[in-house]
Amino acid sequence: MCDPLHGAWQGFLSAPVSVEQFDEARGLLAKLVRNIHERPDEPKYRRVRPGNAVLSRSLFPQAVGVLHLIGFAHEQPSKEWLELRDEAVSTIPAWLEQLSHARLLHGVPSSLGQAARVMEGAVPQNMAFFSDYWSSLDIWRARSVCRRWRADCPGALLQWVLLDLPQLVRELNFDGWFRLSSSFTVSDPIAEFQAMLVGSPLTCYAGGAQRLKRPAILDIDVASLEAFRRLNPWEMLRVGRYGVKERPEGPSLDWWAKLHALVVTSELRGRQWEWSERSNVGHSLLYVRHIVYVLARGPTRVTVTMRAVWDSAF
Numbered sequence: 001m002c003d004p005l006h007g008a009w010q011g012f013l014s015a016p017v018s019v020e021q022f023d024e025a026r027g028l029l030a031k032l033v034r035n036i037h038e039r040p041d042e043p044k045y046r047r048v049r050p051g052n053a054v055l056s057r058s059l060f061p062q063a064v065g066v067l068h069l070i071g072f073a074h075e076q077p078s079k080e081w082l083e084l085r086d087e088a089v090s091t092i093p094a095w096l097e098q099l100s101h102a103r104l105l106h107g108v109p110s111s112l113g114q115a116a117r118v119m120e121g122a123v124p125q126n127m128a129f130f131s132d133y134w135s136s137l138d139i140w141r142a143r144s145v146c147r148r149w150r151a152d153c154p155g156a157l158l159q160w161v162l163l164d165l166p167q168l169v170r171e172l173n174f175d176g177w178f179r180l181s182s183s184f185t186v187s188d189p190i191a192e193f194q195a196m197l198v199g200s201p202l203t204c205y206a207g208g209a210q211r212l213k214r215p216a217i218l219d220i221d222v223a224s225l226e227a228f229r230r231l232n233p234w235e236m237l238r239v240g241r242y243g244v245k246e247r248p249e250g251p252s253l254d255w256w257a258k259l260h261a262l263v264v265t266s267e268l269r270g271r272q273w274e275w276s277e278r279s280n281v282g283h284s285l286l287y288v289r290h291i292v293y294v295l296a297r298g299p300t301r302v303t304v305t306m307r308a309v310w311d312s313a314f
Contacts, residue, residue, distance in 0.1 A: 178233035178308035208277025223268035233308035266295035284313035
């Protein structure tokens with residue numbers, strides 16, 4: 001039997017597909033192998049055409065690779081059909097057992113397919129955040145893959161950035177004209193900040209000299225594109241009579257795409273606070289937006305905190 005650590009087999013177990021897609025492909029592979037096991041003397045069960053409607057709809061590229069691992073090879077001179085080699089027939093019972101126990105290691109959430117379709121309908125200016133990732137779809141459009149795979153591919157691409165969650169958490173920290181921090185947590189940072197801000201209403205948290213009013217509070221409990229857009233600090237620049245014409249420098253598009261992937265593929269509980277303070281210098285006002293998201297991915301919880309401050313003097 002093929003070693004489970006074989007690169008192609010591991011590629012199948014870690015393919016960027018949903019659990020449903022994986023189970024469908026695994027079931028079809030098992031059926032093909034079972035037919036050969038039960039009727040080893042019938043040649044028609046030892047020949048498959050990956051381009052037919054059933055196989056192309058159910059077998060993603062890594063699953064087609066498993067056919068080659070089992071022992072299927074291109075006929076000569078035809079490249080359209082695959083035929084099981086004679087020497088591979090003896091391994092069929094072992095492969096039937098191995099496929100029956102195969103499980104997907106990292107499933108792409110089914111909701112990603114829906115998110116991809118929502119994003120495809122987004123207006124062009126909002127798509128700018130994700131241009132580095134969505135241009136990668138050209139690679140897949142050029143391949144002969146099924147329509148379902150093409151529909152779910154945007155979600156699969158985003159899933160890749162989540163494979164190393166500790167590294168992603170470190171990369172998302174940004175300290176510039178606004179501050180965003182991400183860290184693993186076991187506490188309740190939303191309740192903690194609420195107690196500090198509301199429990200001491202005259203305390204300044206943005207460097208001002210005087211708090212002017214209690215904060216406006218908005219609870220955010222759905223991991224969606226709208227929840228991600230709340231993290232756009234440039235909305236603070238719209239405050240005031242004229243706003244700011246030139247944007248300060250911010251993180252890269254790659255950074256925003258990774259943050260988007262983390263937010264929309266997690267279970268979310270969050271809160272947004274907005275308030276104003278009088279500046280220490282002159283009589284300008286400091287407008288503040290503070291957001292805390294607690295993002296759950298299985299048993300792991302990540303806290304994302306964003307604070308943006310705009311001084312009306314500028």
